[in-house]
Amino acid sequence: MYIASRERKLLSILLDARGEVKVKELAKLLNISDRTAHRDLNQVETTVAKFNLQLNRKQGIGIKLSGQEENIHRLQATIASLEQTDYTIEERHAIIFLILFEADEPVKLFTFANELNVTNATISHDLDQMEEHLNKYGLRVYRKRGLGVELEGTEAAKRKAISSFIADFLDPYEYITMAKETLNKQSSSPQNSISNRLLGLVNPQKLERIEEEVQQVVGKLLPNLADSAYIALVVHLALAVQRLEKGDHIKFDPKYLEELRTTNEFSTASQLIRRLEQSLHLYIPNDEIGYITMHLMGAKLRVEQNYMIEDSSMDTAYIAKELISYVSHRLHVGLSENFSLLNDLVTHLKPAVYRIKQGMNIKNPMLEEIVTDYEDLFELIKEAVTELFPEVDFPDDEIGYLVLHFASALLSGEWEVDLRALVICSSGIGTAKILASRLMQKIPEIKQVDNRSMFEVEDIKAGYDLVVSTIPLKEDENDYILVSPMLQQDEVERIKRWVRKQKLQKINKKKPQQEKGEQSNAYTEKLTVMQKYSGITIRLLDAFRITHLPEKASLLNVLEKACKQLADEKVITDEKKVIQKLIEREQISGLGIPDKSLALYHTRDDAIDKASFTVYALKEAVTVKGMDGSDQSITRILLMLAPKEIEQESLEVLSFLSSLLIQSDSITRLFESGKETEIREYLSEQFFNFIQQKA
Structure with missing residues (x-):
């Protein structure tokens, strides 16, 4: 056939x-x-x-x-x-890439031509078309006269490309399932030549062992890891093992690898790699641990995350704040005080930027739906990251995740939106009334529903946010939603997606009204929470001070004097170690708050006994590197310290304090020139509001 x-x-x-x-x-x-x-x-x-x-x-x-x-x-x-002698262009490109990916030497054109039953000229044209696509991964097709064609690029870029090819032709879960069926010789799923070639990239027996080890380690240490991230990790490891056995190694930035060592994800990745080495009898370099760590850090968790001082540096927080301001200004909404959104963005952005710079692939399975549902927001955030991250080329998959963070904040219910709907049926009565009633019952945003017969409709767009009809109309199918009179569940979901788009378009300049929370009878629990956070904030406020340095001093001198003072007060136990940590932190990225005369020095270490926030006013300005990479003059140093092992509540308070420093120009000016009593009073008020929200 x-x-x-x-x-x-x-x-x-x-x-x-x-x-x-x-x-x-x-x-x-x-x-x-x-x-x-x-x-x-x-x-x-x-x-x-x-x-x-x-x-x-x-x-x-x-x-x-x-x-x-x-x-x-x-x-x-x-x-x-079917014997595939008539491949689609996409299939030909995939097969050509897979042959190049596995080849250890240049491949001649006639090899591709014989394999695909086409001419050399067709293969040459295919290679030209593939060039632009491969360039996105940092790869290029190199043609050696008389020898053939080979793929040039780093091992990381090649793995990124092959992961993308797998995702294009097979769902990662399906890929693992088919590999297991191949191992057990009981495949019930039809496989074509592309599937067979992709399955040939991994050893099914080793893939099964890898999945067992991932389940043992990651399942226990990161139980909330999303299923899609879990599957992607297994596929990544299976490909990595196969490449390592061929002698193909990746390189990971040693400086950033050292920074990652303090994270929980690095500890999890290390345990996983050590177990795999024993199970597979294979040496796995530390560079692979770095890549696994980045996979885990970039994974989408089903639980809300709070960023910590060291885990997400203030330069990332500054850019995240700029991103929020950019979107807020363009949409005329007040998101600048949304602490949860800031936390989520910082948690996502730091590993995301590194992944992109290192050419690491991340696939967003929801991208098509995100672009469809939030088209305007997607374009706005794409524009924003292009301006705020000029040196980083954000792929659409990463932008999609950022869109979800903003969409979640915008659709959280803090903005009241009233939508007007039109229901159309053959007569305008009967079924229209039933449908109107069910619409208002299922979609709370719809506050008004009008009914019309098919004979009364002239311009269905006039004055309505949503048009639903029980009969097909002559209008463009994108202008209305065709439903049954009783409104089935799948139709409700389609309408909800439409409403989400309309809701975003209708968000206005009004500051979000805080919804009145439901009263809880758990007063004792609330008091306990308030007492815990109150104790933390009171200790910080009691220890807060502004120290005016009477003479000119270098940056190192300032840090030495500050640490000596804190050592005398039993805040730190090893002055030299803390100073060294602060200097190392500065070398990783700038600490100066852009366009201000402030710098925030911060670190966590086991040489610090308790959390501390102090300010040091300099007699003469010193030059430091800013969070935006430029040199700037500062006259005050803000010093924030915390123990390496610290309770979650204390970290939340310090994270909140960090966010206050970049809330607005007026607040920054207060920290630049305000008196100790003024700053303490401001912090007291903000901590009070923070504790009330927590309770």
């Missing part, structure tokens, strides 16, 4: 789809016109009929392949078993 490549691709899309697919979407995926897609679908309809399957076409909704599961599986098996 012969099925042309484009028809095979159409069938694959319909087989993989969970629901209806619109013709426009099919045309876009295949890079063809709507008319051509309709013509191809006629041939598809003939093909599926031979398997007792049908193409169900619903006007305004899309096309869906339907029939008995047995017949659907038979069609899948037939497509997979």
Whole structure:
């Protein structure tokens, strides 16, 4: 049986789809016109009929392949078993890349041509087309006259590219499942030549061992790791082991590796690598630990995270604050005081920026849905990171995660939004009334619903945020949602997605109104929480002081005097060690707050006995490196210290204190020139509000 490549691709899309697919979407995926897609679908309809399957076409909704599961599986098996002499362009590019990826020497053009049953000229043209795509990963195709073609780039770049290819052709979970089935020789899933080649990149037996070790170590130490991150980690390790056995090693920045050693993720990664070395009888370099650490740090957790002083440095917090200000200004909303959003962004941005600079791949499985649901917000944040991170090329996958953080803050319910909906049916009565009632019941943002018959509708966009209809309309299918009168659950979800988009568009300049929380009977628990945070903040306030240095001093002299004073007060036990840690921290990145005369020096170490926040006013300005990388003059040093082992509540208080320093220009000016009593009074007020929120 012969099925042309484009028809095979159409069938694959319909087989993989969970629901209806619109013709426009099919045309876009295949890079063809709507008319051509309709013509191809006629041939598809003939093909599926031979398997007792049908193409169900619903006007305004899309096309869906339907029939008995047995017949659907038979069609899948037939497509997979066809002798593929007619590959799609994407399939040819994938096979060419896989051959280059595994080759240890240049590959001649005729090798590709024989493999793919095309001419040398076609292969040469394919290589030209692939060049731009491979450049995104830091790779290039190098053609050696008389010898052939080879892939040039770092090992990290090659792994990034191959991970992306796997994600493009197979779901990572499906990849692991198929590898296990291959091991047990009981594969029930049809496999094509691309799948077989991808499966050949890993050893199924070792993959199974790797998954067992990941489950043992990561499952215990990071129980909230998302499933997608868990699967991605297993695939990454399986590929890494195979490459290491071939002698292909990656390089990790030793300076950043040293900084990562203090994180929980590094400890987890180290334990995992040591177990894998024993299980697989393979030496694994420390550079691999760095990459595994970055995978864990970048993973999406199902629990809310708070950033810590050392885990996320203040320069990252400053950029995150700038990003929030940028979005707030453009959307006319007040997000600058959203401490939770700041925490989430800092937690995400620091490992994200490093991943991007090192060419490490991260796949966002929700990207298409994010772009569809939050198109304007996506473009705004893309514009913002381009301006704020001029030296970092943020891929769309990373931007998608940033969009989710902002969307969560914007849609948290702090902004009241009233939407007006129009319901259309054949008569405007009966089913329209039922649907209107269910809409207001299921979608609380909809405050008003009008009913119209199909004969009364002229311009469905006029004055309405949402239009739903029980009958197909002549208007563009993107202008309304076609539903059943009783409003099924999948239709409710589609409407909710539409509402999210409308809600973002309607957010206005009003400062968010704090919702009145539900009263709780657990007063004792609240008092206990307040007492704990109160004790921490009172100790910080009691120890807070501004020390005016009477004579000119170098930066090192200032740190020495500050640490001696704190040692006398039993805050620190080893002055030299703390000074060294502060200097090392400064060398990692700047500590000067941009455009201000302040610098925030901070560290955590076991030579520090208790948390401390003090200010040192200099007689003459000194020059330090700013958080934005430029040199700046400072007249006050803010010194924040904390023990290496410290309770979570203390870290939250210090994190909150850090965020206050960059809240606004007026607050920064207070720390620049304010008196000790003024700053203590301000901190007391802010800590009081912080504790009330915690309770």
